[in-house]
Amino acid sequence: MDTSTPEGREAFKREYEVLCELAPEIMKKEDLVFPHEMSPLISTEPHFRRVWQCYREHYLRMRLALAIENGDVTQ
Secondary structure, eight states, rough: OTTTTTHHHHHHHHHHHHHHHOTTTTOOOGGGEEEEEESOOOOHHOOOHHHHHHHHHHHHHHHHHHHHHHSSSSS
């Protein structure tokens, strides 16, 4: 279902409202967010965070070394 179109949003809203009626303790109508508007989920799992931090540091060092080599910045 493409929620970036008016027809898709309406269809998604109908489905969401049905789910709200079926399980009101889990889903609330006021919490409706269309999938294309959701922000990406970033994991808080510790291993993922350590690996991500390692990658960011490596990428920063690599780009800095390249910039120094090209003369874009000084040592």
